[in-house]
Amino acid sequence: MATIELFNTLGGKIESLAPVGTPALRMYCCGPTVYDYGHIGNFRTFLHVDVLRRVIRQHGIPVEHVMNITDVDDKIIRNAAAAGVPIAQYTEKFERAFFEDLDALGIQRPEHISHATACIPDMVSLIQQLAAKDIAYQAEDGSWYFRIARFPEYGKLSKKDFDGIEDGARVDIDEYEKDAARDFALWKAVKPGEQSWDTALGTGRPGWHIECSAMATKFLGDDIDLHAGGEDLMFPHHENEIAQSESASGKPFARHWMHVRFLLVEGKKMSKSEGNFYTLRDLLLKGYRASAIRFLLISVPYRHQMNFTFKALADATNAVDRLRTFYQRMTILADLLKGGFDDSETATDPNILGIVEKAREDYTAALNNDLNTAEASAAIFELVRAGNAVADAGTLRPGVAVEILKVLDLFDGVFAVLEDRDAAITRAALAWAEAEGRIDEAAPELVATLAFSDADIDALVAERTQAKKTRNFARADAIRNDLLAKGILIEDSKDGVRWKRK
RNA sequence: GCACCGAUGGCGAAGUGGCUAACGCGCUGGUCUGCAAAACCAGUAUUCAUGGGUUCAAAUCCCAUUCGGUGCUCCA
Numbered sequence: 001m002a003t004i005e006l007f008n009t010l011g012g013k014i015e016s017l018a019p020v021g022t023p024a025l026r027m028y029c030c031g032p033t034v035y036d037y038g039h040i041g042n043f044r045t046f047l048h049v050d051v052l053r054r055v056i057r058q059h060g061i062p063v064e065h066v067m068n069i070t071d072v073d074d075k076i077i078r079n080a081a082a083a084g085v086p087i088a089q090y091t092e093k094f095e096r097a098f099f100e101d102l103d104a105l106g107i108q109r110p111e112h113i114s115h116a117t118a119c120i121p122d123m124v125s126l127i128q129q130l131a132a133k134d135i136a137y138q139a140e141d142g143s144w145y146f147r148i149a150r151f152p153e154y155g156k157l158s159k160k161d162f163d164g165i166e167d168g169a170r171v172d173i174d175e176y177e178k179d180a181a182r183d184f185a186l187w188k189a190v191k192p193g194e195q196s197w198d199t200a201l202g203t204g205r206p207g208w209h210i211e212c213s214a215m216a217t218k219f220l221g222d223d224i225d226l227h228a229g230g231e232d233l234m235f236p237h238h239e240n241e242i243a244q245s246e247s248a249s250g251k252p253f254a255r256h257w258m259h260v261r262f263l264l265v266e267g268k269k270m271s272k273s274e275g276n277f278y279t280l281r282d283l284l285l286k287g288y289r290a291s292a293i294r295f296l297l298i299s300v301p302y303r304h305q306m307n308f309t310f311k312a313l314a315d316a317t318n319a320v321d322r323l324r325t326f327y328q329r330m331t332i333l334a335d336l337l338k339g340g341f342d343d344s345e346t347a348t349d350p351n352i353l354g355i356v357e358k359a360r361e362d363y364t365a366a367l368n369n370d371l372n373t374a375e376a377s378a379a380i381f382e383l384v385r386a387g388n389a390v391a392d393a394g395t396l397r398p399g400v401a402v403e404i405l406k407v408l409d410l411f412d413g414v415f416a417v418l419e420d421r422d423a424a425i426t427r428a429a430l431a432w433a434e435a436e437g438r439i440d441e442a443a444p445e446l447v448a449t450l451a452f453s454d455a456d457i458d459a460l461v462a463e464r465t466q467a468k469k470t471r472n473f474a475r476a477d478a479i480r481n482d483l484l485a486k487g488i489l490i491e492d493s494k495d496g497v498r499w500k501r502k
Numbered sequence: 503g504c505a506c507c508g509a510u511g512g513c514g515a516a517g518u519g520g521c522u523a524a525c526g527c528g529c530u531g532g533u534c535u536g537c538a539a540a541a542c543c544a545g546u547a548u549u550c551a552u553g554g555g556u557u558c559a560a561a562u563c564c565c566a567u568u569c570g571g572u573g574c575u576c577c578a
Contacts (some may be wrong), residue, residue: 230578315527378525
């Protein structure tokens with residue numbers, strides 16, 4: 001099979017991605033700091049890493065993927081103190097929410113998930129290795145710093161040349177003891193009232209960057225295949241990881257670096273002050289579907305800045321619906337064969353098999369080409385149109401529908417939007433909002449629609465079908481319009497009546 | 503301020519030197535339907551921010567300008 005070509009920030013060009021030294025591809029992705037609910041920008045990154053791991057697995061390559069949970073840092077300490085609870089209690093809630101959100105968005109769990117606070121000994125040991133080489137040094141207050149002067153390659157990932165850059169315009173009030181302004185904290189000495197650990201380095205807590213170096217090494221070794229994260233992490237976070245890891249091991253830390261670009265929201269940087277800051281839960285309560293959010297965030301390739309808009313989100317909902325409708329149509333056709341139906345005599349379009357094959361090839365080639373999800377979905381929509389047209393003409397053999405379904409399954413192995421879990425996810429979000437006292441943020445129509453059970457809807461749909469049989473169209477249309485007003489759409493088809501929630 | 507990235511139809515968005523500028527959504531007309539919906543067909547940018555240049559050939563390369571974004575500081 002063709003190789004996966006992926007842009008490598010280190011080197012600045014597209015390179016083949018493949019495991020070296022082990023059968024599995026060993027990758028590390030910087031995880032969340034669990035001090036609040038995840039926002040759509042966070043999830044854009046996690047979604048594209050999910051796309052990557054799914055593509056790798058479709059190539060038959062196993063993945064060994066590590067993600068950290070940062071459960072101690074300045075913001076957590078500050079917020080937990082403000083809430084008057086221990087940090088573990090504070091982070092537990094947001095960590096649980098984070099995993100619920102991953103599930104809602106269909107993001108696969110990494111093979112290894114570890115907490116920063118569970119890896120303190122690993123971090124201490126790493127810092128000790130650096131200290132033995134005099135690369136880590138302790139300041140007078142007891143904090144430990146990384147001596148950047150001892151790592152000449154510093155800046156190679158973010159392409160920064162620190163020679164000649166002025167070195168000390170800013171001096172943080174509690175970092176005045178550093179030897180050089182760029183030196184970064186490995187271990188922060190304890191401050192009154194803060195959570196701390198008693199270690200060989202003294203009493204304190206880890207700096208931010210060290211956990212990723214320690215965890216990646218702990219689970220994957222000191223020369224991993226891929227390291228991924230948001231573009232903002234490139235500097236200083238990833239640069240510092242490289243400095244720590246490579247200084248300790250003497251080996252290149254990660255061969256391949258992947259960075260996902262930020263998104264804009266309604267054309268502007270997402271920020272609380274702009275009023276365009278959205279968590280996944282905010283969107284679910286507004287009535288948008290998890291599947292549409294996934295599809296939209298994935299559909300723009302990861303290296304492009306994408307503009308997230310509510311219009312685009314509504315459009316994505318329709319696009320996903322079209323894919324699902326087509327999938328159902330093909331499934332119904334393919335299922336004819338299960339009943340022992342012999343389709344060898346069925347009229348058949350002479351070109352459709354070639355179109356199916358082309359869709360498969362275009363789809364695969366697009367993803368292999370630096371994860372071009374836009375072109376990949378275009379290939380699938382070409383198949384949708386062709387398949388529908390042939391089916392409309394009555395020349396789609398069930399055996400061909402089986403082949404089409406294979407391509408759709410390949411597609412869904414990465415895009416993961418065809419299975420409809422949306423109503424359940426939205427119900428869970430409403431239950432959460434209720435528990436948090438935020439139910440007033442939910443769109444009223446959403447509450448109304450979900451208040452209707454499937455059985456309620458089925459009963460009304462049956463009544464309408466009965467009315468139609470007696471040609472009582474006034475009554476039938478009244479039911480249809482009433483349901484539509486509540487967000488439920490009825491579709492009559494040759495195979496019976498379908499309905500769906502809008 | 504310095505550095506880097508981007509600007510493609512009504513909206514979102516591919517395409518980075520050469521076939522009629524993908525794809526999705528929307529809109530208009532048609533087919534189908536009791537009417538709709540779904541689905542299909544046709545139409546919907548002679549043109550790729552603006553101005554110059556290179557080339558037989560440019561949305562794609564170069565220069566300038568305008569606008570948006572990012573990094574230099576916590577951030578996915």
